[in-house]
Structure formats: structure tokens, C-alpha cells
Amino acid sequence: MFTYEQKSFLVYLFFFFTYLLLVNQASGQQTTPVRGQVVDKASGEPLPGATVSWEGQAQQGTITDENGNFILPMRETSGTLLIRFLGYQSITRDLSEKNKIEALVFYLSPEEWTLEEVVVSERKSDDNVASTEMGKNIISGQELKRIPALFGEVDLLRGIQLLPGVTTAGEGSTGLFVRGGSADQNLIQIDGAPIYNPSHFFGFFSVFNPDALSDVALYKGTIPAEFGGRVSSLVDISLEEGNTSKIKGEGGIGSISSRLTVDGPLFSDNSSFIISGRRTYADLFLTFSPNEDIRDNQLYFYDLSGKFMWRDGQQNKFTLSSYYGSDFLGLRGQFGLGWKNWVNSFTWDRRINDRNYLDVSAYYSRYQYLISFSDEENGFDWSNHFAESGMKTTWTYIPKENSELKAGMHGQLYHFAPVDLQGSLESGIEPLDSHPRTGLQFNLFLSGKTEVSDRVSLEAGLRWGNYQQIGNGVNYLYDNDDPQGSEQVIDTLEYRLGERMQAYQGWEPRFSARYRIASGTSLKAGFNRNYQYIQVASNSSAGLPIDRWVPAGRYILPIRGDQVSAGLFQNLMDDQWEVSLEGYYRDFRNIVDLKQGANVLFTDNIETEILTGNGWSYGMEFLLRKSSGNTTGWLSYTWSRVFRKIQGINQGLPYPPRFDRPHDLSLVVSHQLNERLSFSGTFIYTTGIAVTLPVGSYEVDSQRVPLYSEQRNGDRFPDYHRLDLSVTLKNKDKGRWWQGSWNFSVYNVYGRKNPFSYEFTTIYNNDIGFEPGPNEEASSARPGAVMTYLFSVLPSVTYNFKF
Structure with a gap:
């Protein structure tokens, strides 16, 4: 049965939809609009972001959506359509009253002189000023490939770290910390399916092959109501669709890995495929080492992704996406650490009519990891896995131009398997008696946006989530129902399969408004509330492969995040330059941190190892960006502070988490010198991470x-700064079936020794490498700190190719 709140929400939906339909009927504008699709003439791929207007009325036109479709209000008399897209030849089409009601397809041909420089974008040139969106940044796959890379590996998450409001935990980490949120508070999804560990090589690289990516959108401000489950940000990643005309491919051979992507038509020009793979070969070189200790080690990662698309006419589109990735580190057969991601999604996009669209998607995401230690006395094998399954339906209604209504539902099932701990035969380690944890979540959402006037635009949304922890499982009981006060279990409650153990619900309103001061300047403000029902219990802010995810339950409350933000946005020089200044304040409730010396891996009573409290963050973000011309890039600067307040930590006083970095500056510049030669560079400066340093020592x-x-x-580490440079040289291959290019990158050009860690130890003979022994006596000894840094000057070369 529905609760009172659920019934109220359903009644609200019914009256809201009825109101919109009545308003639409009364508006007297039920004339049939012109509808069609704009596609690439060579490949048959849709062109999102193309401009469609009546000739002589360019300012009243529209743009195509992500599938290349558009709807344009009909003129009373016959007229001429003008279709334009950057890098393509513009075309015109005369329409009569008869063919205005037909579904039209317009084929654009690339301009020959810009064939290799076409960047497909879903955004209008003035979208930064005209839209109600705040805290949103888009990076295309082409932009990512121009950024200098570590070991020659172009990396998606490392590119996002260069945007304002995003910080890292330090060198060699792809963890994202967005506006004061921790790494587990970001929803990172591939074609709508979440991925729980987005990194390879212990965080040095992300799991996303740049050749397989279409684009990525980062939402750190007003997250649309159709998305939920995390309180910090949304990273929405779209895999590239294969072309429908002929088989094509691209790839690269780098310093530590190689990659290959192949795409083309599947059965006809209505279907396509794309398959992409990548693998490191560092482990292959280890086998040639004369040192047996090195030769017996294993160190590798690989990933494989694919996407298949099929169109049934112009009304239905089906896609199936899949990703699989694996990492493993093995040391001389004695220690092993590995983790795997497997993500699948299916989507069905249907155009019901000119004003109604339906999107249905289903997904399955699984993450598993293991630790193995070979030792007769203390050996063990420890493994765990968890998965999320979901289904989502979204209905989109466009009552009139510049207005949109979305409504839908989203169901999610979380399953956290029991820990599997097995000791070696003679170790004496007992298997861990743990239990599974299962969460069931149901969400309803409704959002709408409209142009109130030429100056004012509004967007509002409401999301309602109902979460239940269900059996089978157990709840442990403690004295005074307080697991922190007494860790002694006094009783255990067991639950059958599907039986409700604990329930939470929450309303998540979102609102944003834009006021256009002038044609190229606007003010925006917004409010966003999100609930998060699963989180990580870990003492590592950077995120580790073996982090323990835990769902909300009897003793662990869901996180609630509230954010208010406001900003000034301006475009200059015919929209070639974007300038923005945003400020925000964010409040966190029910976040967890670990007790001193906590153990979350080898226990089923996680609630006894954690402490719960609140937090807050605030800051200002500046962005100057140029996205067109021979020279492109951006300059970003963020000033921010992050604090936590949890009883039992820091004497109950506010303290900054590790990733609190008040000053963060990034400069990204790319310049196309000519058709063959291009340069790019990045400079990064941030405040050092917050740490706890010893105040003394004892023996x-x-x-x-x-x-x-x-x-x-x-305390803090020293400030971090680094300069990276790269040069790309294309081969003279114009007109050939094979096109190649060389990329030369230098990471950390001036050799800055940025600290990764400090070890506080005894230094003998003023030599950090000296170890006293029977034949070597120490003449002096003193306490000292030994700094470890990961990289100095690091050159790399990559050969990229297309065919």
C-alpha cells in the first residue's frame, strides 16, 4: 500500500500533467511543426547541435538533439529551411505545405579543408549564457586527446581534474573530489550504467579508453532531477556509436599500453557497431629481467568495450553497451591484488510523435576484488563483490519551443555479497562469518523548464526516493542501541529473503533560474538537494580497489547534501570566449569517517568501526574558456574550503579532510600551427593536501x-605544481587509407619533486639510504622525515593511427 506521502506525490503528478495538457490545448498553437533529422552524408551518423531555421529568421531557429532530430514551428506560407553545422557545408531546402508534414532527412557534407577538425557538440555557441544550467562542463573526446598525457595515456578523469571545482588527493590519483565531496559521492556512469571503481593501475589511469568516448558531461551544480543517488556530482559518459557507412578503425601504440578501436555498419545502414580494446604490456617486459625477483612479478590491466546500435525507421533506436576491465598485481607469487569491472546497459529511444519521446533503459554493473597472501603461518585469500541492477523510464514532452517537461521512474537493486575469507591450511585463520546486504530503491522524478520571457528562464525538478534494506540478512543489537558506545553484540535479528529491515525516504527538490542582463551576459542561481543511500567506509580519501561499500541500514543513515549556488556568465567576441564566476555553499549530513585504527575489511560489524557527523564546503570558481579557432583551451581557478565535524574525531571540533585544497589553478592551451603540427600544454598549481604530522617521538x-x-x-604537504607539454606531428598521408601521427609528451617538464608521502624514521650517518649492520656501524643517528615522490621529468612517445 502507498503511504500518505506517496499518494500525495502521485496526486501531484496527475494534476501537474493535466494542467500542462490543458494549457497546451488552450494556447491555440496546435499546428503541426516541421520535423526532421540532420545526418552526416558520408557516415550516416546524426549531427547533434546543428542549427535549423527559416531563411531570414536565423535568431528564431532551433538545434538538433543528440540523435540529430529537430522540431521547428511551421510558417503560414511556404518557405526555405537553412541547415548549418560547424565544419560542414550549409544547405537550404524549399518546403511546400505538403512536405512540411513529412519526416525529412537532411544530409550535410563536411567541408574538405576541415575534414579532420570536425568536433560534434550538443551545445549551442551561447549555451553558457542562455541555458539555466550551472556548474556543468563538457569535454569532448577530441579535447581530451590534445591534453598532455602521463606515459602517453590520454585519460578522461585526469582531464576532468583540470576543471574548476574539482581537486585530487595527490600525485598518481584519478579520484575526483568535487566541491567538497569525497570520491564515493560522485555518480560516474557509462551510457546510464554506474561504475564503482573508475581507475586502473591504483588510480594512475581511468578505465575509459578515449577512442571509444563520444563526450563527457560533468554536473557539479544543479543536477537534473532524472539523476540521483550521489550528493556531490554526476559524470555522464557517452560511448561513441559506430558509423553506418564503412569499416573504420583507430588506435595507438604507447609507452606502456596499446589500444585499438574498430567500428562500422553491422547489418545495414540502420545498424552499427564499435569495439574497443586496450592492454598494458609492462608485465611482458618483466619476463626478460635477469633478476628472478622481478621476473616473477605480475602487473597489468586491460579493458574491452563495445556498443551496438539499431534503428527501426525514424521512431525507434536501440543500443546495447558493454564494458569489461581487469587489473592485477602479483609479487613473486606471494602477494596478489586484483579487481574487475563489468558494466552493461540497454536503451530504447522512441519518438512517439512530434512532442512526445520515451526513453527506456536497463543496466547491470558488477565490481569484484580480491587479496591473496601466500604464507604457511599467516596466508589467506580474501574476496568480495557487489552489484547494482536498475531500470529507468523517462517520458519527455515538449509543449512548445523552449519548453520541456520530463517525468519518469527509476528502480535500483543493490547487492553486497558476504566477505569470503579463507585462511591457508596451517595459518589458523578462521573463515569470516559475514552476511550479505541488499538494498532496494524506487525513485519518481518530474522536471520542467521554460522561457518565461526573453530575459528570464526557469528550470525546476522534484525527485522522490524510497530506499529499503531487505533480507536476507541480520541486524546486530548493542547496549542502548549504540554500536559506538559498546561494541559487544547482545543479540542478533535475522531477516528472511525480501523482508524489510530498514526504510528511508526523501524528497529532492532542484531549482535554477537564469536572468539575461544583455545578449551575452546572464545571472544564474540554483538550489539542489540529493540523497545518497550507499557510501564507502575507508580511511583512504584517494579511493582504493578494496574500499568497503556499505548501504544505509539500522545504524548507518543516508547522506543528505544541499547546495546553493549563484554565478555570472558572459560570452565575448561572437561567443568565441566563455567567462564565468560561480559561488557555492554545500551542506552534508550523516557522512561517515573511521575511528582511529579501524578495521573494516575483516569484520561484519562495520557500524562499530565508523563515526557519523556532518560537513560543509564553500568556494568560488572562475573559468575562462576558448573552444574555437587555432588556439583553444581554458584557465580555471578555484578558491574553496572543506570541513567535517564528527564526534570522536579531532576532539569534536571541525577539521579539514585530506582533499581540502584552498587554491587550485589549471591552465590548458592547445595550438594548431598548421595541418600537420600542433602543440599543447598544461600547468597545475594547488595547495598541498591536509595531513597529520607527528609532534614528537618516543622510544x-x-x-x-x-x-x-x-x-x-x-598540517599540509608543500604546494603542488607541474608543467606538461606535448607535440603532435601528423604524417604526410593525405588521401591514403592509413593515417598516422606521432605524439611526444613530457610530464613534469621542470622536474618538480611533488611529495607523495613522508616516512618518519631514524636517519643514520646523515644518509637516508644507510642501514647499520654487523659490518657497518652507525656513527650518528637522528630522527628525520624522508620524502617519497613518484615522478620527475617523464618523457613518452605514442604512435596513433586511423584507417
Whole structure:
């Protein structure tokens, strides 16, 4: 049965839809509009972002959606359509009253002199000013490939880290910390399916092959109501669709890995495929080492992705996407650590009529990881996995131009498997008696946007989520129902399969408004609330492959995040330059942190190892961006602060988490010198990460041990800065079936030694590498700090090709 709140929400939906339909009927504008699709003449691929207007009325036109479709109000008399797209030859089409009611397809041919420089974008040139969206950034696959790369590996998440409002935990990490949120508070999804560990190589690289990506959108401000489940940000990634005309391919051979992508028509010009693979070969070189200790090690990652598309006329489009990735580190057969991602999604897009669209999607995402330690006395195998399945339906209604209504539902099932811990035969380690955890979540959402006037535009949304932890499973009982006060279990409640163990619900309103001051300037403001029902219990802010995800339950409450933001947006020089200044304040409730010395891997009583509290963050973000011309790039600067307040940590006083970095500056520049030669560079400067350094030391059994105060993260590493440069040289291959290019990159050009970690130890003979032994006596000894850094100057070369 529905609760009172659920019934109220359904009644609200019914009256809202009825109102919109009545208003639409009364408007007297039920004339049939002109509808059609704009596609690439050579490949048959749709062109999102193309401009369609009546000749002589360019300012009153429209743009094509992600499938190349458009709807344009009909003129009373016959007229001429003008279709334009950057890098393509513009065309005109005379329409009569008869063919205005037909579905039309317009084929655009690329301009020969820009054939290799075409960038398909879903955004209008003035979208930064005209839309109600705040805190949204889009990076295309072409932009990513121009950014200098570590080891020659172009990386999606490393590119996002260069945007304002996004920080990292330090060198060698792809973890994202957006506007004060931790890494697990970002919803990262591939074609609508979430991915739980988006990194390879312990965070040095992301799992996304750049050749297989269409574009990526980062939402850190007003997240649309159709998305939920995380309180910090949304990273929406779209895989590329294959072309429908002929078989094509591209790839690269880099310093540590190679990649290959092939796409083309599947059965006809109504279907296509794209398959992409990548693998490192660092482990292959290890086998040639004369050192047996090195030769027996294993270190590799690989991934494989594919997407299949089929169109049934102009009304139905079906896509199936899949991704699989694996990492493994093995040391001399004694220690092993591995993790795997498997993500699948299916979507059905249907155009019901000129004003109504239906999108249906289903997905399955699974993540598993293991630790293996070979030792007769202390050996063990520890493994775990969890999965999320979901189905989502979205209905889109366009009552008139510049207005849109969306409504839908989203169901999710989380399953966290019990920990599998097996000790070796003689180790004496007992198997861990743990239980599964299952969460069921149901969401309804409704959103709408409209142009109130030439100056004012509004967008509002409402999302309602109902979450239940269900059996089979157990709830442990403690004295005074407080697992932090007493860790002793006094009783256990067992639940059957599907039986409700705990339930939460929450309303998530979203609102944003835009006021256009002038044609190229606007003010925006917004509010966003999100609930998160699963989170990570970890003492590593950077994110590790073995992080323990836990669902909300009897003792762990869902996180609630509220954000208010406002900004000034301006475009200059015919929309070639974008300038924005945004400010925000974000409030977090019910976030968790670990007790000192907590153990979350080898226990089923996770609630006894964590503490719960609140947090807040605030900041200002500046962005100057140029997206057209021979020279492109952006300059971003962020000033921000992040704090947590949790009883039992830092004496109950506010403290900054590790990723609190008040100053963050990034400069990205790319310049096309001529048809064959291009340059790019990035410069990064950030405040050092917050850490807890020892205040003294003491001796135990003739060993000096650091002494730490109760204050958490009261110190900082030195400031971080780095310059990267790259040059791309295309071969003279015009007109050939094979096109190649060389990329030369230098990471950390001036050799800055940015600290990765500090070890506090005893230094003998003023030499950090000296170890006293029977034949080598120490003449002096003193306590000291030894800094470890990962990279100095690091050159790399990559050969890229297309065919």
C-alpha cells in the first residue's frame, strides 16, 4: 500500500500533467511543426547541435538533439529551411505545405579543408549564457586527446581534474573530489550504467579508453532531477556509436599500453557497431629481467568495450553497451591484488510523435576484488563483490519551443555479497562469518523548464526516493542501541529473503533560474538537494580497489547534501570566449569517517568501526574558456574550503579532510600551427593536501616511534605544481587509407619533486639510504622525515593511427 506521502506525490503528478495538457490545448498553437533529422552524408551518423531555421529568421531557429532530430514551428506560407553545422557545408531546402508534414532527412557534407577538425557538440555557441544550467562542463573526446598525457595515456578523469571545482588527493590519483565531496559521492556512469571503481593501475589511469568516448558531461551544480543517488556530482559518459557507412578503425601504440578501436555498419545502414580494446604490456617486459625477483612479478590491466546500435525507421533506436576491465598485481607469487569491472546497459529511444519521446533503459554493473597472501603461518585469500541492477523510464514532452517537461521512474537493486575469507591450511585463520546486504530503491522524478520571457528562464525538478534494506540478512543489537558506545553484540535479528529491515525516504527538490542582463551576459542561481543511500567506509580519501561499500541500514543513515549556488556568465567576441564566476555553499549530513585504527575489511560489524557527523564546503570558481579557432583551451581557478565535524574525531571540533585544497589553478592551451603540427600544454598549481604530522617521538624497545596529537589534518604537504607539454606531428598521408601521427609528451617538464608521502624514521650517518649492520656501524643517528615522490621529468612517445 502507498503511504500518505506517496499518494500525495502521485496526486501531484496527475494534476501537474493535466494542467500542462490543458494549457497546451488552450494556447491555440496546435499546428503541426516541421520535423526532421540532420545526418552526416558520408557516415550516416546524426549531427547533434546543428542549427535549423527559416531563411531570414536565423535568431528564431532551433538545434538538433543528440540523435540529430529537430522540431521547428511551421510558417503560414511556404518557405526555405537553412541547415548549418560547424565544419560542414550549409544547405537550404524549399518546403511546400505538403512536405512540411513529412519526416525529412537532411544530409550535410563536411567541408574538405576541415575534414579532420570536425568536433560534434550538443551545445549551442551561447549555451553558457542562455541555458539555466550551472556548474556543468563538457569535454569532448577530441579535447581530451590534445591534453598532455602521463606515459602517453590520454585519460578522461585526469582531464576532468583540470576543471574548476574539482581537486585530487595527490600525485598518481584519478579520484575526483568535487566541491567538497569525497570520491564515493560522485555518480560516474557509462551510457546510464554506474561504475564503482573508475581507475586502473591504483588510480594512475581511468578505465575509459578515449577512442571509444563520444563526450563527457560533468554536473557539479544543479543536477537534473532524472539523476540521483550521489550528493556531490554526476559524470555522464557517452560511448561513441559506430558509423553506418564503412569499416573504420583507430588506435595507438604507447609507452606502456596499446589500444585499438574498430567500428562500422553491422547489418545495414540502420545498424552499427564499435569495439574497443586496450592492454598494458609492462608485465611482458618483466619476463626478460635477469633478476628472478622481478621476473616473477605480475602487473597489468586491460579493458574491452563495445556498443551496438539499431534503428527501426525514424521512431525507434536501440543500443546495447558493454564494458569489461581487469587489473592485477602479483609479487613473486606471494602477494596478489586484483579487481574487475563489468558494466552493461540497454536503451530504447522512441519518438512517439512530434512532442512526445520515451526513453527506456536497463543496466547491470558488477565490481569484484580480491587479496591473496601466500604464507604457511599467516596466508589467506580474501574476496568480495557487489552489484547494482536498475531500470529507468523517462517520458519527455515538449509543449512548445523552449519548453520541456520530463517525468519518469527509476528502480535500483543493490547487492553486497558476504566477505569470503579463507585462511591457508596451517595459518589458523578462521573463515569470516559475514552476511550479505541488499538494498532496494524506487525513485519518481518530474522536471520542467521554460522561457518565461526573453530575459528570464526557469528550470525546476522534484525527485522522490524510497530506499529499503531487505533480507536476507541480520541486524546486530548493542547496549542502548549504540554500536559506538559498546561494541559487544547482545543479540542478533535475522531477516528472511525480501523482508524489510530498514526504510528511508526523501524528497529532492532542484531549482535554477537564469536572468539575461544583455545578449551575452546572464545571472544564474540554483538550489539542489540529493540523497545518497550507499557510501564507502575507508580511511583512504584517494579511493582504493578494496574500499568497503556499505548501504544505509539500522545504524548507518543516508547522506543528505544541499547546495546553493549563484554565478555570472558572459560570452565575448561572437561567443568565441566563455567567462564565468560561480559561488557555492554545500551542506552534508550523516557522512561517515573511521575511528582511529579501524578495521573494516575483516569484520561484519562495520557500524562499530565508523563515526557519523556532518560537513560543509564553500568556494568560488572562475573559468575562462576558448573552444574555437587555432588556439583553444581554458584557465580555471578555484578558491574553496572543506570541513567535517564528527564526534570522536579531532576532539569534536571541525577539521579539514585530506582533499581540502584552498587554491587550485589549471591552465590548458592547445595550438594548431598548421595541418600537420600542433602543440599543447598544461600547468597545475594547488595547495598541498591536509595531513597529520607527528609532534614528537618516543622510544619503544630501542625503536623510535612518531607521536601524533589528537588534532586531525592540521598540517599540509608543500604546494603542488607541474608543467606538461606535448607535440603532435601528423604524417604526410593525405588521401591514403592509413593515417598516422606521432605524439611526444613530457610530464613534469621542470622536474618538480611533488611529495607523495613522508616516512618518519631514524636517519643514520646523515644518509637516508644507510642501514647499520654487523659490518657497518652507525656513527650518528637522528630522527628525520624522508620524502617519497613518484615522478620527475617523464618523457613518452605514442604512435596513433586511423584507417
